[in-house]
């Protein structure tokens with residue numbers, strides 16, 4: 001099963017590789033698009049959906 005995350009800005013990522021991969025990409029996205037916004041690991045976990 002793939003994992004999906006949607007950012008508040010509309011950016012969406014689907015990964016078949018699981019939570020660790022999602023977390024890695026959301027951190028990169030946040031750094032590039034939302035500098036100053038800190039996504040804690042706990043918060044990110046809650047944003048991840050199984051698709």
Ligand SMILES: [Zn+2]
Nearest residue numbers: 007009011033
């Ligand atoms: Zn975003």
